[in-house]
Amino acid sequence: MNNETLNNTKPDRLWLTAVGMLLVIAISITGPGTLTTVYGFLVVLLVVWQEKNSSFMATLGFKKADRNTISLFVKAPFVAALMVMVYVLVLMPLVVSITGKPLDLSVFESFKGDLITTLVALPLVWLMAAFGEEIVFRGFLMTRFSRIFGESRPSLIINVLIMGSTFGYAHGYQGISGQILSGITGMVLAIVFYRMKNNLWFCIAVHGWFDTIALLLFYFGVGDAL
Numbered sequence: 001m002n003n004e005t006l007n008n009t010k011p012d013r014l015w016l017t018a019v020g021m022l023l024v025i026a027i028s029i030t031g032p033g034t035l036t037t038v039y040g041f042l043v044v045l046l047v048v049w050q051e052k053n054s055s056f057m058a059t060l061g062f063k064k065a066d067r068n069t070i071s072l073f074v075k076a077p078f079v080a081a082l083m084v085m086v087y088v089l090v091l092m093p094l095v096v097s098i099t100g101k102p103l104d105l106s107v108f109e110s111f112k113g114d115l116i117t118t119l120v121a122l123p124l125v126w127l128m129a130a131f132g133e134e135i136v137f138r139g140f141l142m143t144r145f146s147r148i149f150g151e152s153r154p155s156l157i158i159n160v161l162i163m164g165s166t167f168g169y170a171h172g173y174q175g176i177s178g179q180i181l182s183g184i185t186g187m188v189l190a191i192v193f194y195r196m197k198n199n200l201w202f203c204i205a206v207h208g209w210f211d212t213i214a215l216l217l218f219y220f221g222v223g224d225a226l
Contacts, residue, residue, distance in 0.1 A: 013051050017144050020047030024136060025162075028170040037132040037170075044140045060139035061193070061200025076205030083188065083206070084213045087181065095180050104175035111218040118219045122212060130208030137167050137186060138193040139200045160190040185210075 024040045048056045096102055111118050145159045168183020193203045 014148060016050050017047055018148060020044070021141055021144050021148075024141060025166050028166050037128055037136060040136040041132050044136055047144075048140070059143060060135060061143065061198040061203070062139075063199070063201070066196075066199040066201045071199075071202055072205040076202055077209040079192070080206050080209035080213060083185070083210055084217075087185065091181055091184060092177075095177050095184075099177045099180065101175055101177045103178045103181070104173065105178070105218075107173060108215075108218045111215055112221055113219065115219070118215055121215060125211045125215065126208045129211050130204045133167070133170075134189070134200060134204045134207050137163055138189060138203050141166070142190060142193060143198060156194065160187050160194070163187075163190050 020043055024043050027039045027043070044060075048059065051059070092103070111121065141163050142159055145162070146155065149155045149159070164183045164185075164187030167186025167189075168179045168181075171179055171182035174182065189203055189207060192206060193200070196202050
């Protein structure tokens with residue numbers, strides 16, 4: 001990954017970065033759910049602050065030049081819609097047929113036909129899932145893994161696999177099929193993050209639009225067929 005600002009991290013602080021990464025991964029594995037993002041985000045803030053980078057926001061992928069209207073409101077929703085289509089029409093039936101276990105989407109039942117609940121949930125989804133999860137899994141874990149283990153192709157492949165698997169495990173409330181599907185989604189987002197040269201704004205937008213479309217599907221009752 002090309003992220004020159006990460007090179008400002010002092011070598012004697014790399015151990016702290018590594019410990020922070022392991023702690024975030026441990027939190028994701030031992031406590032799947034919404035609070036995972038909160039705890040992980042707090043660790044990220046602490047580690048990034050301790051790294052003493054001059055542009056710590058940029059080290060996570062927040063670059064002003066990447067925050068443009070076309071990218072966030074045209075390209076990102078298009079990519080998200082395409083991901084949803086592949087998820088629902090291809091990956092979901094495939095994974096369920098392999099595991100023999102349906103997704104546990106009971107946590108989303110309250111959105112069906114409930115406009116108020118859906119409207120209240122949307123900003124929370126953008127804050128906790130889109131911003132929170134992307135900062136933790138892509139902005140922090142992926143960039144720090146690359147900082148420690150290099151940017152070779154084998155390193156990138158391992159990076160994507162580990163981060164995707166951790167992301168999937170953090171969605172344990174959806175059952176084994178949901179974890180696998182979330183893991184695949186996490187890997188796709190990791191590849192997008194890499195291909196977009198660590199553009200975290202774009203990944204946040206794709207994640208946010210993906211979840212927005214999903215919530216609307218549940219609101220209109222389409223989720224019953226999932």
